Structures are given as structure tokens and as C-alpha cells.
Amino acid sequence: MNRYDRQLRLWGGAGQDLLSESHICVIGPETCLLQETIKNLVLVGISKFTWFKSNIMQTSQENNLFYKNLIQDMIPLNPRGVSITQRPISDMHEVTQGGDFSIIIVISETNIKDDLLNTSLSSMVAPVIMSHAVGLYGYIFTKLFEPHWIIESRPDYEVPSFRLESPWEELRNYMDNIKLETLNEYSLAELPYIVLLYKALQHLHPIASVDNKMIKDTLTNWYISEINPKGKNDMNYDEAVRYSYVALPNETYKVSLQELIKHSQQNRDEKTNGWRDGYNKQVIILLHALSVYLKSNGGDIMVNPDIPDMESSSKIFGELQQVYKNKAKYDLVNFSKVVHQLDESISADMISRFSRNVKNIKCIKPTTRSIRDFLTDPKLNETSPVLSTLLKFQKQEQVEKTTDNKLFFIGESYPTASFIGGLISQEVIKLITHQYIPVNNTLIYDGMHNDIVSFEC
Amino acid sequence: MNCSVLVLGAGGLGCEILKNLVMCNVSSIDIIDMDTIELTNLNRQFLFSDQDIGKPKATTAIKYIKTHFPNLPIKLNPLVCDLTTLNNEFYEKFDFIISGLDAIKPRRFVNEIIAQIAHKTSFEKVIPFIDGGTEGLKGHVKTIIPGFTACWECSINTLPKGQDNLPMCTIINNPRNLKHVIEYIITIIYPLGSIKWEEDSIEDNTDKIYQNILDASFKRAKEFNIDTNELNLAYVMGVIKRIIPSVSSMNAMIAANTCNEFLKIYHDLIDVTDSGNIQANNFTILNGADGCFSYSFQYERLTDCPVCSKLYS
Numbered sequence: 001m002n003r004y005d006r007q008l009r010l011w012g013g014a015g016q017d018l019l020s021e022s023h024i025c026v027i028g029p030e031t032c033l034l035q036e037t038i039k040n041l042v043l044v045g046i047s048k049f050t051w052f053k054s055n056i057m058q059t060s061q062e063n064n065l066f067y068k069n070l071i072q073d074m075i076p077l078n079p080r081g082v083s084i085t086q087r088p089i090s091d092m093h094e095v096t097q098g099g100d101f102s103i104i105i106v107i108s109e110t111n112i113k114d115d116l117l118n119t120s121l122s123s124m125v126a127p128v129i130m131s132h133a134v135g136l137y138g139y140i141f142t143k144l145f146e147p148h149w150i151i152e153s154r155p156d157y158e159v160p161s162f163r164l165e166s167p168w169e170e171l172r173n174y175m176d177n178i179k180l181e182t183l184n185e186y187s188l189a190e191l192p193y194i195v196l197l198y199k200a201l202q203h204l205h206p207i208a209s210v211d212n213k214m215i216k217d218t219l220t221n222w223y224i225s226e227i228n229p230k231g232k233n234d235m236n237y238d239e240a241v242r243y244s245y246v247a248l249p250n251e252t253y254k255v256s257l258q259e260l261i262k263h264s265q266q267n268r269d270e271k272t273n274g275w276r277d278g279y280n281k282q283v284i285i286l287l288h289a290l291s292v293y294l295k296s297n298g299g300d301i302m303v304n305p306d307i308p309d310m311e312s313s314s315k316i317f318g319e320l321q322q323v324y325k326n327k328a329k330y331d332l333v334n335f336s337k338v339v340h341q342l343d344e345s346i347s348a349d350m351i352s353r354f355s356r357n358v359k360n361i362k363c364i365k366p367t368t369r370s371i372r373d374f375l376t377d378p379k380l381n382e383t384s385p386v387l388s389t390l391l392k393f394q395k396q397e398q399v400e401k402t403t404d405n406k407l408f409f410i411g412e413s414y415p416t417a418s419f420i421g422g423l424i425s426q427e428v429i430k431l432i433t434h435q436y437i438p439v440n441n442t443l444i445y446d447g448m449h450n451d452i453v454s455f456e457c
Numbered sequence: 458m459n460c461s462v463l464v465l466g467a468g469g470l471g472c473e474i475l476k477n478l479v480m481c482n483v484s485s486i487d488i489i490d491m492d493t494i495e496l497t498n499l500n501r502q503f504l505f506s507d508q509d510i511g512k513p514k515a516t517t518a519i520k521y522i523k524t525h526f527p528n529l530p531i532k533l534n535p536l537v538c539d540l541t542t543l544n545n546e547f548y549e550k551f552d553f554i555i556s557g558l559d560a561i562k563p564r565r566f567v568n569e570i571i572a573q574i575a576h577k578t579s580f581e582k583v584i585p586f587i588d589g590g591t592e593g594l595k596g597h598v599k600t601i602i603p604g605f606t607a608c609w610e611c612s613i614n615t616l617p618k619g620q621d622n623l624p625m626c627t628i629i630n631n632p633r634n635l636k637h638v639i640e641y642i643i644t645i646i647y648p649l650g651s652i653k654w655e656e657d658s659i660e661d662n663t664d665k666i667y668q669n670i671l672d673a674s675f676k677r678a679k680e681f682n683i684d685t686n687e688l689n690l691a692y693v694m695g696v697i698k699r700i701i702p703s704v705s706s707m708n709a710m711i712a713a714n715t716c717n718e719f720l721k722i723y724h725d726l727i728d729v730t731d732s733g734n735i736q737a738n739n740f741t742i743l744n745g746a747d748g749c750f751s752y753s754f755q756y757e758r759l760t761d762c763p764v765c766s767k768l769y770s
Binding site: 039136156422438451 | 473476477479480481495496497499500501503506507525593594598627630631632633634681682683684690691694695700701702703704705706707708709710712713714716717718720721724726738741743745746747748749750751753
């Protein structure tokens with residue numbers, strides 16, 4: 001068994017490798033929020049940190065630290081070793097001058113150097129996460145300097161593409177060889193529902209625009225009435241009715257895919273001085289390859305080798321799955337050729353994960369607002385008074401107690417720091433692994449009302 | 458904070474909850490867990506390390522706190538046992554119960570106990586029960602105050618229906634994937650219920666059982682032409698133990714949320730109306746897979762709830 005088994009189920013070996021190779025930069029005084037963040041990151045398997053430590057201790061923090069010796073106490077949490085290099089805060093300018101950081105986390109820091117505050121979008125700086133927590137409130141703000149591309153966004157539910165409306169030869173032959181009229185009620189009950197849907201589509205042929213209701217009606221009026229009158233309670237029939245929409249061509253993802261391709265072309269034109277994050281660079285090349293591939297394949301994306309389980313006999317399901325696997329393999333070979341004509345260095349594993357997730361690709365655009373602007377813009381007060389108060393506390397400005405903000409003064413809540421520490425580390429994980437979708441770009445936690453608000457600012 | 462809190466479970470959530478309560482200076486904390494530490498716990502259960510594998514979770518967690526805070530004026534008490542074997546007299550001692558369990562049965566048990574205590578004492582003793590749970594990048598927190606909010610049982614229908622309960626016909630006659638194959642092996646060939654795990658808890662023996670299940674799974678998968686690319690011991694154990702993914706970040710967030718609920722009740726920050734109802738969002742769900750989304754709402758109690766309706770008559 002692997003120490004990381006429980007999280008490998010969330011992001012797989014490739015994600016875990018990216019985490020264990022990463023280098024995290026932390027800027028700020030030693031607070032419980034900073035300790036909690038580092039602890040969570042060490043636990044997921046990150047071992048390299050550089051900490052620009054400011055010595056300004058915030059009021060009452062010293063007695064409220066869980067780890068009396070953070071660097072020492074982190075060692076048992078990662079047997080590969082944990083290296084936390086401490087640097088004086090005066091060296092913070094190094095962050096914007098090269099540095100191989102994967103992420104920069106700024107926690108409760110008051111004095112941020114101009115280099116970082118004014119960093120322009122053309123610079124090669126890692127994503128910056130800013131954060132602070134007071135009382136039952138906390139915020140995070142993520143500043144991206146280049147677009148963040150995600151292949152495995154891992155949605156809860158994915159509509160499978162069976163290509164029933166545009167079958168390739170092997171699929172068409174397999175389906176056509178199943179002759180419904182020669183099968184008895186028991187054999188009919190053993191057919192996967194996608195066979196029934198394919199047959200319904202064939203029956204409707206040559207009607208040009210088929211809709212969901214027509215498919216459902218065909219299942220009742222043709223399949224049940226004419227082919228299999230005893231099939232009304234069969235589970236495959238039930239599934240066919242329930243999932244009838246998968247028989248329709250899905251145009252929505254094609255539209256958004258074209259938008260992503262267009263967006264990636266813009267990225268390619270703009271990023272003439274190269275990418276900071278090699279992963280993003282690879283996705284851009286893969287999307288370029290995809291646009292070439294789509295043109296020569298009538299707009300059809302690569303077939304996914306895995307089809308979801310469905311009521312069926314083992315034999316027919318196995319055969320049908322093989323048809324999809326064969327085509328997926330064939331498509332992958334062809335797509336890989338296109339990719340390697342553009343760039344030979346992209347790994348087979350990366351190409352395969354891209355192929356399987358074409359419909360899940362997401363991009364988060366760079367943050368236009370500069371960090372200085374985020375910290376000083378008075379208009380933020382209108383958007384979010386809570387955020388504005390949090391920033392005042394962070395900058396150690398005088399905050400007058402009013403009826404609206406009195407809950408900020410109820411004293412420190414260690415759990416709030418722990419919550420925000422969890423949140424920061426989760427965003428770090430998503431950004432480094434390029435899996436799941438990060439917060440874009442500001443989030444406010446209100447523990448009083450159990451409320452989370454996120455918005456783009 | 459002068460009060461006595463019972464923490465249910467010393468796993469991912471339990472370690473976080475215990476740490477938070479210590480940092481809040483709660484005067485007395487009991488923590489109960491019957492399990493021992495395993496390697497796969499160590500990606501989130503930060504009070505344990507490699508040399509603790511095999512030791513009981515509750516005592517090891519308390520030992521960590523006592524070692525790192527030698528002069529802590531907090532009463533700490535670990536319990537290594539099945540919490541469903543303890544009676545009302547035990548639970549009555551506490552002012553709050555915070556749970557970080559992964560099973561349904563013990564939660565229902567505790568929920569019923571606190572309803573009984575509130576009923577028996579005519580609301581002299583009302584123990585708030587705050588329940589957290591996680592699955593991957595998702596989680597929930599439920600706050601239960603017997604007689605004032607919906608109880609745990611009121612929302613039992615909101616639990617996901619056991620989708621894992623595959624029809625026997627599929628498992629026996631039409632297996633189509635590795636899950637179906639393994640389910641067959643552990644129901645028909647080596648029925649899990651009949652395996653004597655406890656009697657011989659030597660690591661080797663457990664490994665042997667898993668190896669046998671794996672071998673039998675390979676054989677059956679071949680018979681039905683099912684792809685065995687992904688089949689290995691970790692896969693088999695995932696199916697057998699119904700393993701749910703878990704990560705430090707979401708654990709910390711949910712545990713923190715339960716503790717903030719505790720702080721709010723303790724400091725009287727939650728409004729109770731004249732009719733005795735709580736004016737607060739007692740249910741929260743959290744999802745960090747796409748941005749970070751939370752939904753908090755007031756879950757209404759079931760008027761015919763078999764557990765808590767008697768409190769209102």
C-alpha cells in the first residue's frame with residue numbers, strides 16, 4: 001500500500017509527481033495560518049519550501065502556535081524529507097527575479113516589495129496566492145501571470161460520446177450485424193441500451209433533425225410495439241429511455257472546444273517569450289495539434305476507450321467495449337503523430353490523458369488586477385466590505401468597531417486559520433497538478449454564516 | 458473555554474478537531490476511536506507518523522498533544538473502544554459532541570442517545586452534536602441541537618442511495634468490469650463475512666487473504682474477457698473496503714467548520730427564536746472541485762422523525 005493511496009484516487013500518479021517535484025515559496029510572519037498551510041502541503045507530499053520570514057509578530061500570535069518548532073515538527077510528516085529554507089524578508093525581491101518556485105503564497109504579510117506589487121503580466125512569475133484571516137473571516141486572492149490550463153478538470157458527471165449518430169465503420173458493422181427481428185425476448189433484454197438507441201436512430205433515418213422526444217417515442221412506438229412487446233420492464237429499455245439524449249449529436253462541447261482552440265492560438269501568439277509553466281506550454285501544443293487533427297477528421301474528437309457500465313450480457317458488452325477500445329487506440333496513434341510533428345518531447349502519457357479529456361479542458365485567464373491594486377483599490381469596499389476590512393487588518397491599519405463589523409472583534413478563532421490554511425493548500429494542489437478548477441480569483445470565508453463567496457476581482 | 462467536549466473518531470477529521478480544540482483551550486477533551494493507525498492514514502492524520510503504525514489512534518493522538526504541550530492545563534482522555542457500546546451515563550458527561558466519523562451507524566446511535574438525554578432530563582441537559590464528513594474534495598457539516606434543530610435522523614433520506622449495491626444477477630451472470638468480478642469473489646468464493654480477520658490479525662495472514670482474492674479475480678476476469686490492466690492489490694482493497702478518497706486540505710476545512718460551529722454555540726452567537734427554533738444554517742455542504750462552492754441552509758426537522766419527534770410533543 002502507498003502512503004498517498006487516498007489522494008492518488010483524486011489526482012493519480014502524474015498529479016502526485018508534480019506535487020513531489022514542486023517548490024513552494026512562502027512569504028510572511030510565523031502565524032497559525034502559515035503553519036497550517038505548510039502542514040497541509042507537507043502532508044500531501046511536498047517537500048521543498050523557501051520561506052521569506054518576516055519577524056513582525058502579530059499581536060497575540062506567539063502563544064497561539066500549534067508547532068513550537070515548525071521546521072523540526074514537519075520532518076515526521078514526510079519520510080522523503082522536508083526542506084524549509086528560511087530567508088530574511090529583505091531578500092523577497094528574489095521571488096520576481098527568476099527562482100524556480102511553483103507557487104508563491106503571501107500570508108498575512110504587511111510589507112510587500114514593489115517588485116511583486118507591480119509585476120506585469122509579461123513576467124515569468126509563478127501564481128501568487130494572497131491570504132489573511134481575522135476572527136471568523138478570511139480571504140484568498142489568486143493572481144495568475146499566465147493562463148492556467150487544465151486537462152483533467154474532473155467534473156462529477158460527464159456525458160459520454162458514443163458516436164451513435166456518426167458511427168465509424170467498425171461500430172456501424174457491429175451494430176448492423178445485430179438483427180433485432182431475429183432475436184427472442186431474452187436476447188433482446190441482453191443488448192446494451194446504446195444498441196437500442198442506435199437502432200432507434202436507424203429507424204428514424206433519414207429524418208434530418210432528430211430530437212430527444214422523437215427517440216423516446218420511437219423506443220415506445222416502434223421498439224416496444226413492434227419488436228419486443230414484453231420488453232417494457234427490461235432494464236436495458238429503462239436505461240435507453242433514461243439516457244436517450246446520448247443518441248443526439250452534442251454540439252455544445254464542440255462550440256466551446258473551438259473557443260478554447262481559438263484562445264490557445266491567441267496564447268501562442270502572445271507568449272513569444274515562452275511559458276513559465278511547462279504544463280501550460282504542452283497543453284497549448286496539444287490544442288494546436290487537436291485543431292489540425294479535427295480538420296482532417298471531419299471534426300470528430302478522439303474516441304474515449306472507456307464506456308460506462310450498462311445493463312448487458314458480459315459477452316456483448318465486452319465486444320462493444322472492444323470496438324470502442326480499437327477505435328480509441330487508432331485515434332490515439334493518429335493524434336500522437338500530429339502532436340509529434342509539432343513537438344516530439346510530449347510524453348505518451350500526457351497525450352493519452354489529453355485525448356481522454358478533450359471535453360474537460362478548461363482555461364483560467366491571467367488576472368488583470370495587479371497585487372498593488374488589489375491591496376489598495378478603495379472600490380473593493382463596495383464589492384465586498386468584508387474583504388476590505390480583512391485587508392485593513394492585514395495592513396495593520398486602524399479599524400473602527402461598528403455594528404457592521406463587530407464580529408471581527410470577537411477574538412481569534414484558531415479554526416478559521418485552519419480553514420483558510422486548508423483552502424490555500426487545496427488551491428495550491430489544484431494549481432500544481434493542473435487538475436480540478438482553481439478559485440477564480442477571490443474567495444471570502446464567513447464562518448459566522450457558514451458562507452463562502454467567490455468572485456472575480 | 459470551560460467545557461467538556463467529546464470527539465468521535467481520531468482519524469483525518471478527528472486529528473484536526475482535537476488540535477483545534479486544544480488551540481481553543483477547551484478545558485476537557487475526550488477522544489474515542491477503536492481503530493489502529495495504518496500507512497494510508499498518514500497523508501492527513503498529522504498526529505501520527507510511521508513508527509505509530511499498528512498503535513491505537515485515540516491514545517497516540519493524545520500522546521502527541523501531551524508530548525508537544527507538556528504543561529497544558531487541559532484534561533485529555535483517550536478511549537479505545539466501539540462508541541456504540543457506551544451508555545447514556547457516559548455521554549451525559551459532555552457539553553458538546555463533535556464527530557468526524559466515516560460510518561453511518563455510530564452517528565445514528567449518538568444522535569439517538571442525545572435525543573434521549575434531552576427528553577429524559579426535560580431539556581436540562583441538551584448536548585449539541587456537530588457532525589462533519591468528507592469525500593475527496595467534498596464535505597459536509599451538520600449541527601444538531603436536540604429539540605431545537607433537525608436531528609441527524611431527520612436528514613437520513615438525503616444520504617446517497619447505495620449505488621454500490623449491484624444486482625446479484627449482474628455479479629453472477631453478467632460481470633462487465635473489475636468491480637463486478639471482485640464483488641463476486643467476496644460474496645461467493647471468499648465471503649468476507651466468514652473470513653476470520655480478528656482471530657489472526659497477523660499482517661501476513663491479511664495479505665494472504667487479499668492475495669487469494671486477487672488471484673481469484675484474475676481468473677474470473679479472464680473467463681469473462683475483462684481487461685485486467687488496472688487489477689492489483691490496491692484496486693482489490695479499494696473495492697473491498699469501499700475506500701473513499703481523502704486529502705489533508707478538505708479534512709482541515711471540514712474539521713475547522715465543525716469547530717467554528719462549536720465556538721458559535723459556546724459564545725451564544727446563534728439566535729434562538731421565541732418558538733425555540735434556531736435561526737441559523739445548520740447544514741453546510743462544501744465542494745472544492747470546481748472553484749470552491751458552499752451551500753448552507755436551514756434544514757427543517759421532520760415532524761414524524763422516529764428519533765426526535767417525541768421531543769416536541
